[in-house]
Amino acid sequence: MARIAVVEDDSWMREELMDILQKEGFEAVAITDFHDVVAQMATLAPNLVLLDINLPGPSGFEICKSLKSKGIGPILMLTSRDKLQDELHGLHLGADDYLTKPCNRDRLLARIQNLLRRFERQPDLIDGGSFSLDPNTFTLYKGSESLLLSANEGKILLALAQHKPEVVSKSTLSEILWGTDQYIDENALQVNLTRLRKTLRQLGLEDQIETIRGKGYRLRGQEKP
Amino acid sequence: MARIAVVEDDSWMREELMDILQKEGFEAVAITDFHDVVAQMATLAPNLVLLDINLPGPSGFEICKSLKSKGIGPILMLTSRDKLQDELHGLHLGADDYLTKPCNRDRLLARIQNLLRRFERQPDLIDGGSFSLDPNTFTLYKGSESLLLSANEGKILLALAQHKPEVVSKSTLSEILWGTDQYIDENALQVNLTRLRKTLRQLGLEDQIETIRGKGYRLRGQEKP
DNA sequence: AGAACACTTACAGATGATGTAAGGAAAGTT
DNA sequence: AACTTTCCTTACATCATCTGTAAGTGTTCT
Numbered sequence: 100m101a102r103i104a105v106v107e108d109d110s111w112m113r114e115e116l117m118d119i120l121q122k123e124g125f126e127a128v129a130i131t132d133f134h135d136v137v138a139q140m141a142t143l144a145p146n147l148v149l150l151d152i153n154l155p156g157p158s159g160f161e162i163c164k165s166l167k168s169k170g171i172g173p174i175l176m177l178t179s180r181d182k183l184q185d186e187l188h189g190l191h192l193g194a195d196d197y198l199t200k201p202c203n204r205d206r207l208l209a210r211i212q213n214l215l216r217r218f219e220r221q222p223d224l225i226d227g228g229s230f231s232l233d234p235n236t237f238t239l240y241k242g243s244e245s246l247l248l249s250a251n252e253g254k255i256l257l258a259l260a261q262h263k264p265e266v267v268s269k270s271t272l273s274e275i276l277w278g279t280d281q282y283i284d285e286n287a288l289q290v291n292l293t294r295l296r297k298t299l300r301q302l303g304l305e306d307q308i309e310t311i312r313g314k315g316y317r318l319r320g321q322e323k324p
Numbered sequence: 325m326a327r328i329a330v331v332e333d334d335s336w337m338r339e340e341l342m343d344i345l346q347k348e349g350f351e352a353v354a355i356t357d358f359h360d361v362v363a364q365m366a367t368l369a370p371n372l373v374l375l376d377i378n379l380p381g382p383s384g385f386e387i388c389k390s391l392k393s394k395g396i397g398p399i400l401m402l403t404s405r406d407k408l409q410d411e412l413h414g415l416h417l418g419a420d421d422y423l424t425k426p427c428n429r430d431r432l433l434a435r436i437q438n439l440l441r442r443f444e445r446q447p448d449l450i451d452g453g454s455f456s457l458d459p460n461t462f463t464l465y466k467g468s469e470s471l472l473l474s475a476n477e478g479k480i481l482l483a484l485a486q487h488k489p490e491v492v493s494k495s496t497l498s499e500i501l502w503g504t505d506q507y508i509d510e511n512a513l514q515v516n517l518t519r520l521r522k523t524l525r526q527l528g529l530e531d532q533i534e535t536i537r538g539k540g541y542r543l544r545g546q547e548k549p
Numbered sequence: 550a551g552a553a554c555a556c557t558t559a560c561a562g563a564t565g566a567t568g569t570a571a572g573g574a575a576a577g578t579t
Numbered sequence: 580a581a582c583t584t585t586c587c588t589t590a591c592a593t594c595a596t597c598t599g600t601a602a603g604t605g606t607t608c609t
Contacts, residue, residue: 123467205455208466208467208468209452209454209465228431229430229431231441240434240438240441241430241434242430243348243349284568286568287567287568290587292586293589294566294567312586474596474597510555512598512599515558515599516599517556518556518557519597519598535554535555535556537606537608538554
């Protein structure tokens with residue numbers, strides 16, 4: 100779960116925020132020492148910073164600026180002053196989003212979720228040699244074409260690509276598909292293999308999956324010059 | 325479609341690459357003047373750079389370094405020297421991926437597609453007030469919960485969120501759902517609306533959609549303090 | 550009260566995912 | 580060569596989901 104740093108001096112407001120975040124399953128960390136926020140953040144490595152503007156000592160704007168210069172973010176600015184001027188100023192200094200207090204719980208969470216997703220590192224595609232595969236959506240890419248695999252096809256192909264160049268045993272695949280290697284439904288696995296092969300053929304990917312008789316399957320290497 | 329800059333001195337190889345890329349639907353641009361590659365790139369704004377290491381004049385490594393320093397990328401390095409040393413060197417200077425010549429057409433395309441997706445700007449979620457919506461997958465987020473909408477539900481909610489705070493007429497929604505505003509299937513639209521409302525309720529999002537009698541629908545504002 | 554509009558629910562067809570079953574092909578064994 | 584084991588393919592049935600149709604109910608306006 101994401102870690103969120105809460106930089107807010109008003110203790111009531113801070114507790115309120117922490118409460119909302121923790122109930123939502125976030126790992127919320129309160130920052131109450133405003134002297135060296137940047138250094139604290141560096142070790143904390145939060146996934147998101149909730150930053151109040153009105154702080155004793157350095158203003159939120161300054162902190163925002165220095166956090167951004169260190170590549171720390173995303174930053175969601177909190178302020179009770181709902182003047183457009185401030186908003187522009189804040190965004191200009193690098194805040195990624197902006198929220199005025201008091202704010203609705205749902206609205207706060209929606210903004211946070213939004214920012215987290217926007218800054219979430221896009222998971223790398225799995226490189227299968229002559230194709231690539233999005234491990235989350237099971238979308239198969241070859242050149243500029245793409246195809247959405249069914250769940251079973253995706254699981255099998257992902258397993259093969261991740262284990263490449265080793266052979267993946269039937270019991271392993273069985274476990275991946277049905278969560279058990281005790282009872283191997285060889286037939287069902289076989290049928291799903293056939294389906295996957297047919298789907299691969301639709302993208303011009305012939306002969307990707309090599310059968311190792313008695314051992315299992317593996318992705319065919321494409322490396323030979 | 326993505327624009328790809330091909331920086332390669334060997335004319336045969338360059339034509340080959342251009343051919344592959346163009347047949348795949350990419351907008352391929354050949355760079356043959358190696359003096360001021362960075363400046364050319366800046367105006368070209370390619371989505372990806374195919375960069376050969378062995379260039380007359382400045383080495384591919386140097387170009388790679390300066391391109392990266394300008395934030396231009398992703399860069400896919402091409403080389404005929406398949407020594408690990410070079411690879412490490414190249415990646416260290418900022419190349420995002422690395423390919424040895426000669427290379428398989430499919431492998432080249434897979435790598436390109438991979439890089440393009442990795443560096444693709446993640447589309448922002450649509451902010452619906454107390455929820456957010458991924459306009460591509462029609463995934464609905466509220467706090468840390470999420471829900472996958474059906475196509476029709478997604479289209480309607482997206483339209484409402486994008487037009488917010490304006491009212492979206494039934495004929496507009498009809499056009500969005502079925503590509504025509506000539507014949508409004510009011511009943512079907514109504515049913516889909518009901519389904520969407522029920523789905524929203526599953527996430528605790530009550531009363532999001534406001535009916536403007538005789539005009540259409542709109543997202544209810546959440547701004548009142 | 551009546552009419553127009555909005556909402557809900559139940560039903561059915563279409564589609565897609567997936568397991569079952571049966572038969573055929575290929576490879577290894579005797 | 581005949582047999583056995585393993586693998587592949589196809590057809591079918593089931594199940595879930597999506598979505599439009601239809602009918603009935605509720606709400607608002609005049």
